[in-house]
Amino acid sequence: MTPSQTLITLFIFSILSFSHATTAPPKLPKPKAIHLPIRKNQTTSQYYTTFVSGHPESPTIIDALIDLGSPSVWFDCTSYVSSSYNRIACGSSKCKKAKGSFSCLTCDSTPRPGCSNNAYGIFVYNPNPNYLTIQELGEDTITVYSTDGAYVWFSYDAPKFQFACADSVTADGLPGHNTKGLVGLARNENSLPSQLSSYFKLAKKFTLCLPSSSENGLGDIFIGGGPYYMLPSIEDQSLSLVTTPLVFNPNGPRLLSDGELSYQYFINLKNIEISGKHVAFSPSLLSFDINGVGGTKISTTIPYTILHSSIYKSLVQDFIKESSLKKIKRVQSVAPFGACFDSKTAPNTITGPAVPNIDLVLEGSNVRMRLYGANSMVEAKKNVICLAFIDGGVEPTTSIVLGGHQLENYVLEFDLTASTLGLSSSLLLKNTSCSHSRVY
Numbered sequence: 001m002t003p004s005q006t007l008i009t010l011f012i013f014s015i016l017s018f019s020h021a022t023t024a025p026p027k028l029p030k031p032k033a034i035h036l037p038i039r040k041n042q043t044t045s046q047y048y049t050t051f052v053s054g055h056p057e058s059p060t061i062i063d064a065l066i067d068l069g070s071p072s073v074w075f076d077c078t079s080y081v082s083s084s085y086n087r088i089a090c091g092s093s094k095c096k097k098a099k100g101s102f103s104c105l106t107c108d109s110t111p112r113p114g115c116s117n118n119a120y121g122i123f124v125y126n127p128n129p130n131y132l133t134i135q136e137l138g139e140d141t142i143t144v145y146s147t148d149g150a151y152v153w154f155s156y157d158a159p160k161f162q163f164a165c166a167d168s169v170t171a172d173g174l175p176g177h178n179t180k181g182l183v184g185l186a187r188n189e190n191s192l193p194s195q196l197s198s199y200f201k202l203a204k205k206f207t208l209c210l211p212s213s214s215e216n217g218l219g220d221i222f223i224g225g226g227p228y229y230m231l232p233s234i235e236d237q238s239l240s241l242v243t244t245p246l247v248f249n250p251n252g253p254r255l256l257s258d259g260e261l262s263y264q265y266f267i268n269l270k271n272i273e274i275s276g277k278h279v280a281f282s283p284s285l286l287s288f289d290i291n292g293v294g295g296t297k298i299s300t301t302i303p304y305t306i307l308h309s310s311i312y313k314s315l316v317q318d319f320i321k322e323s324s325l326k327k328i329k330r331v332q333s334v335a336p337f338g339a340c341f342d343s344k345t346a347p348n349t350i351t352g353p354a355v356p357n358i359d360l361v362l363e364g365s366n367v368r369m370r371l372y373g374a375n376s377m378v379e380a381k382k383n384v385i386c387l388a389f390i391d392g393g394v395e396p397t398t399s400i401v402l403g404g405h406q407l408e409n410y411v412l413e414f415d416l417t418a419s420t421l422g423l424s425s426s427l428l429l430k431n432t433s434c435s436h437s438r439v440y
């Protein structure tokens with residue numbers, strides 16, 4: 001063949017393949033990562049996501065509370081209609097894998113999702129009224145979106161996704177009138193990221209970017225790893241994360257199974273510094289005792305970090321001292337906060353009010369999470385900003401529970417294979433945030 005014949009052959013071939021492509025629907029490429037949005041309810045300071053569940057012809061949009069500490073996905077099935085829903089039968093291999101309860105459920109009324117016979121029951125937890133119950137395990141197709149780290153692209157079906165089809169009582173107390181379920185992100189096989197990573201054959205990692213407000217853009221759950229673009233910054237945030245080990249609480253909550261590791265996310269906080277100076281408290285509070293008491297946990301359902309009383313008292317005292325050196329005027333406290341200031345004496349900067357920095361020093365070489373004013377302070381009323389930490393009393397199970405306000409506008413990458421937490425510096429320093437539109 002001469003070069004021109006080759007060209008013609010190629011040309012004809014491309015016409016043929018093009019006409020073929022117009023008759024059959026194009027096959028989508030395998031997604032490199034999955035994205036779910038995060039909204040924040042300002043009244044309750046809770047974060048929730050949205051996904052679509054059910055047969056494509058009768059899809060139901062589900063708003064669900066995000067809970068790092070919960071092992072399952074569940075929603076109120078009272079009005080859920082889907083022809084592709086199946087309950088998981090008692091004694092099946094899927095039951096064993098789900099590691100739920102030892103219960104087999106029956107239902108007397110008209111069968112529907114959530115009211116089946118011979119249905120396997122799993123534990124379902126609602127953190128708001130602190131309610132634990134056993135509900136029907138089922139599976140159905142959910143629809144999620146792929147991402148390139150900057151925009152969301154195509155929708156993909158994830159069939160046989162497992163969740164609990166719960167009764168309406170279980171969903172009572174969830175924040176927001178539309179939130180009717182919960183998305184568990186814990187480190188077990190049935191959590192949302194584990195199921196999606198496994199179905200789409202993605203890396204076993206997920207990433208949170210919690211927004212301080214979702215009025216002008218939404219936050220992110222990325223499943224499967226980076227890149228992570230936080231426009232207008234053109235930097236890939238996955239390249240500049242520092243990492244600290246995710247540690248196991250020897251006696252933390254676990255699923256029913258021998259030798260199972262606890263499923264919540266603990267990190268090894270080594271000390272706290274304010275303006276570079278150590279906050280004094282007993283180091284033993286930072287490790288676990290034989291009953292699993294102590295240590296540091298990350299939570300998305302607690303709005304403000306809760307500290308063991310003795311850590312709290314030192315932190316407040318040292319913060320007041322360092323603030324007075326900066327001529328920040330103290331005013332009467334607004335409950336539940338212990339130290340409040342006149343915001344006019346702490347001028348606003350790109351990272352929030354100009355108050356002393358609080359560094360959380362973590363295991364690893366020079367790993368610290370630096371909290372600036374935007375994350376350490378909260379506006380309690382007009383012209384009054386308060387140190388946004390809560391006194392957890394003298395006998396909390398966990399000494400430090402890092403809460404949502406302190407995690408906002410950071411990239412937090414949970415790598416379940418390496419068992420590490422990857423952490424960015426505050427996105428506010430880079431003139432960006434966790435609030436974005438990712439619709440191309």
Ligand SMILES: *[C@@H]1O[C@H](CO)[C@@H](O)[C@H](O)[C@H]1NC(C)=O
Pocket residue numbers: 041042043044174175176177178
């Ligand atoms: C936020 O939560 C409150 C309390 O549950 C609810 O009344 C309100 O409607 C929610 N806001 C939105 C935008 O969902």
Ligand SMILES: *[C@@H]1O[C@H](CO)[C@@H](O)[C@H](O)[C@H]1NC(C)=O
Pocket residue numbers: 431
């Ligand atoms: C941050 O962004 C604002 C508005 O987009 C711009 O005016 C400002 O110059 C930027 N600052 C830095 C430090 O990049």
